[in-house]
Structure formats: structure tokens, C-alpha cells
Amino acid sequence: MNWRKINRVLHRDFGYFFTATTIIYALSGIALNHLKDWNPNYLINSEDFKLSEVPEKDYINEEWVLDIIDKFDDRDNFKKFYFPKDKHLKIFLHGGSILIDIETGLGFIETIRRRPVFYEANYLHYNPGRWWTWFADIYAGALALLAITGLFVLKGKNGITGRGAWLTIAGIIVPLIFLYFII
Amino acid sequence: MKKVFVFLLIPLLYVSCTNQSGKQAENQDTTAQQEVAELSIKELLADAETFLGKEVRIKGTVDHVCKHGGKKMFVFGESPEDKIKIIPDKNMTSFEVELEGSDIEVQGILIEELKVDEDYLARKRAELKSSQAEANAEELEGEMKQLAQLKEQLDACGEETLSFYVIECSDFKEKK
Numbered sequence: 619m620n621w622r623k624i625n626r627v628l629h630r631d632f633g634y635f636f637t638a639t640t641i642i643y644a645l646s647g648i649a650l651n652h653l654k655d656w657n658p659n660y661l662i663n664s665e666d667f668k669l670s671e672v673p674e675k676d677y678i679n680e681e682w683v684l685d686i687i688d689k690f691d692d693r694d695n696f697k698k699f700y701f702p703k704d705k706h707l708k709i710f711l712h713g714g715s716i717l718i719d720i721e722t723g724l725g726f727i728e729t730i731r732r733r734p735v736f737y738e739a740n741y742l743h744y745n746p747g748r749w750w751t752w753f754a755d756i757y758a759g760a761l762a763l764l765a766i767t768g769l770f771v772l773k774g775k776n777g778i779t780g781r782g783a784w785l786t787i788a789g790i791i792v793p794l795i796f797l798y799f800i801i
Numbered sequence: 802m803k804k805v806f807v808f809l810l811i812p813l814l815y816v817s818c819t820n821q822s823g824k825q826a827e828n829q830d831t832t833a834q835q836e837v838a839e840l841s842i843k844e845l846l847a848d849a850e851t852f853l854g855k856e857v858r859i860k861g862t863v864d865h866v867c868k869h870g871g872k873k874m875f876v877f878g879e880s881p882e883d884k885i886k887i888i889p890d891k892n893m894t895s896f897e898v899e900l901e902g903s904d905i906e907v908q909g910i911l912i913e914e915l916k917v918d919e920d921y922l923a924r925k926r927a928e929l930k931s932s933q934a935e936a937n938a939e940e941l942e943g944e945m946k947q948l949a950q951l952k953e954q955l956d957a958c959g960e961e962t963l964s965f966y967v968i969e970c971s972d973f974k975e976k977k
Contacts, residue, residue: 653869660868660898697902698862702881708864710902730868730898744870744894 622770629767632760639757646743649736658736662728665690669723675701678720683709686716690727837908842878842885849911849966857968858908859885860976863900871895873967876907886914886967893970900975909970917951917963 649658667690673682684693687709697710709716711729718725745751769778769786776782839858861876864884874896877884887907889895925948929941955963 657868659870662868700862700877700881702864702877712899715901741894746894 622773625767625770629764629771632764632767636757636760636764639753640761642739642742643757645736646739649740650743657733658740659733660730660737661733662730664726664728666724666726669718669725672718672720672723675704675707675720678707683707686718687711690716691729842876842883843880845911846883846885846966849913849964852911853913853966855911856908856971857911858906859968860904860906861885863896863903863905866896866898866900868898871897874900876905886965887970887973888967890969890971904976905973906976907968907970907973909968909972912967912969913964914967915965917955917965918961919955922948922952922955 646658649656652658669686672678678699680696680699683699684696687693687696691711691714695711695713697712699707699709702708705719705721707718707720709718713731714727714729716725716727742750745754769782772778772782774780778786837856837858838852842859842861845852845857845859859876859878861878861883864875864877864881866874872888872895874887875884876887887896887909890909929944929948932941951963
């Protein structure tokens with residue numbers, strides 16, 4: 619087997635095997651690049667409301683809290699309630715929370731659910747465990763191998779001695795421009 | 802077929818290499834658990850200096866988890882005033898938002914996150930003034946408000962310095 623064939627086989631098989639991992643890192647890479655613009659992990663909705671009547675703090679009990687939950691959510695989602703400050707009541711729900719100013723009756727409900735696909739991709743991107751870190755290291759090595767073997771897949775005018783050379787040089791120049799002239 | 806075996810061999814080699822260190826880490830964890838001080842958040846905060854840099858275990862309810870990455874959460878004890886910030890240690894990724902409202906047991910090392918005194922406040926005010934041109938007005942106002950709150954807290958505590966503590970969490974358990 620000549621070296622070009624080994625190169626092609628490595629490029630092909632590593633490419634197939636790491637397709638899913640590449641998509642995971644690509645998705646989470648974009649998501650985490652734009653943390654300022656959105657929350658890539660959770661879909662959060664909040665809604666303001668005003669209660670016409672709120673009893674005094676000492677009269678607020680679980681029964682009253684469950685009645686409040688009924689207005690906005692399912693009472694089965696109730697977890698716990700407490701008073702973070704004298705005039706504030708916080709109700710914890712499975713999948714959100716309700717905060718009420720017991721003096722004014724003003725409040726808001728926040729519901730939270732995991733953003734499908736992105737949550738899982740971001741979770742893996744943050745290296746959740748030793749085993750994944752090892753796998754990610756192998757993947758990083760494989761990416762380098764894919765890049766190098768990719769240079770030599772084609773022969774001729776579209777290969778590394780022709781068009782490929784110019785595109786590779788352009789790809790080296792772009793980060794250098796950012797490094798020395800833009801950032 | 803041979804090719805497939807070679808391909809699978811790489812991760813297997815890594816598995817066998819890391820298995821030993823995993824067992825060692827487990828043994829170290831067991832030893833560490835024996836020396837952990839178990840106390841309430843109130844007790845911990847009242848005597849924080851004594852426990853600085855030491856492994857502690859506290860119980861409480863999760864009030865809030867940062868929704869942008871889960872890199873911090875706040876846990877309160879029997880009273881809502883007894884509240885402490887928890888951050889994940891280097892081996893832990895993040896905390897899940899679903900923990901809000903759950904009773905948990907946290908183990909980790911107590912560290913001093915911030916020490917506020919008059920010098921610190923003066924330095925921060927100067928920094929904010931010098932960056933006035935670059936920062937937007939809203940951000941600046943928010944940061945000035947935070948400094949004013951810190952000053953109030955410092956005056957109220959009656960000490961020369963005001964310390965803020967966090968637990969660098971190595972492990973936690975949700976109580977169902």
C-alpha cells in the first residue's frame with residue numbers, strides 16, 4: 619500500500635468517525651461565542667402579573683401558594699417557597715420560579731427549559747468528566763491529523779502543489795492578520 | 802477488519818492508562834471525606850476565618866443558579882440571611898438550573914473571594930472614573946451602585962474589612 623492510499627484511508631475513516639463530534643463542537647462553539655446575545659443552554663420565558671389581593675406574610679401558607687400556582691402553572695410542579703426578604707415571596711417550581719412582592723401584589727413567573735440539542739452539545743463542550751476529556755483530546759489530535767492528511771488527498775492542479783497551496787497559504791494568513799493587525 | 806481494531810485500540814489504551822489514576826483519586830477522596838467539617842451555613846459564616854482553605858460540608862436550599870453557564874449558585878440555610886455562594890472546582894463543569902429550590906449537601910473548600918475595605922473602595926472608584934469615557938452610562942451607574950452597596954455593608958458590619966466567602970465545590974448531593 620503506498621503512502622497516498624494510507625493517507626486517504628486515514629482521512630476517510632477518521633472523518634467518518636468524528637463527524638458527530640465535529641458537529642457537537644461546531645454547534646456549541648457558535649453557541650458559546652455568542653453568550654452575550656442569547657442563553658444557549660436554556661429557553662427562558664418570563665411574564666409579569668399583579669395579584670389583586672395578597673395576605674400578610676404570616677397568613678401565607680402552602681395552600682395559598684398552591685392556589686397561586688394554579689393560576690399560572692401545574693401545582694404538581696411545586697417544590698418549595700420561602701421569603702428571601704420580608705416583602706418578597708419566592709416559589710420554586712420544577713422548571714421555573716415565581717417571585718411576588720407581597721406588599722404590592724406585583725410579581726413575575728419565570729419558566730425555564732433546556733434548549734434541545736444545544737444544551738447537550740454545550741454540556742459536552744465544557745468537559746463534563748475525565749473520560750470525555752480524554753476523548754476530546756483524541757478528537758483534537760484527530761482534527762490535526764484530518765487537516766494534515768486532507769492536504770494530500772488530491773494530486774494534480776487541485777492538490778497541494780496547485781490550488782491547494784494557495785488556499786492553504788490564505789488560511790495561514792487570515793489568523794496572522796487578526797493576530798498582528800486587527801485584534 | 803484489522804483497520805477497525807487499530808482504530809479502536811487508541812481509546813482503549815487511554816482507558817487502561819487512566820484507570821489506575823482514577824482508583825488513586827477515589828482513595829484520596831475517601832480520606833478527605835473523613836476530615837471534613839460538617840456545619841450549618843450560619844456556623845460557617847460566623848467562624849469563616851477558622852475554616853478558610855479547609856474542606857467543609859454544608860446543607861441548604863439552592864436559591865439561584867447562574868443561567869449563563871451555571872458557574873455559580875447561591876445556597877441558603879435555615880434563615881434566608883444565611884446565604885453562601887458556591888462555585889464548581891476544576892473537576893466540576895457547572896451547576897444545573899433545575900437545582901433551584903432543591904435541598905442539597907455541598908462539600909468543598911472555603912475560600913475568600915473578596916476583601917472589601919476603604920482602600921479597595923477608593924481604588925475601585927478611581928478605576929471607574931478613569932474608565933468613564935469607555936464604559937456606557939448604564940453600566941457605569943450599575944457599578945457605582947454596587948460600590949455604594951458595598952460601602953453600606955462595610956459601614957454596617959462595623960469592622961475595617963468585609964470579607965465575602967465562597968465554597969469551591971468538589972461534590973454535592975441533591976436530597977430528594
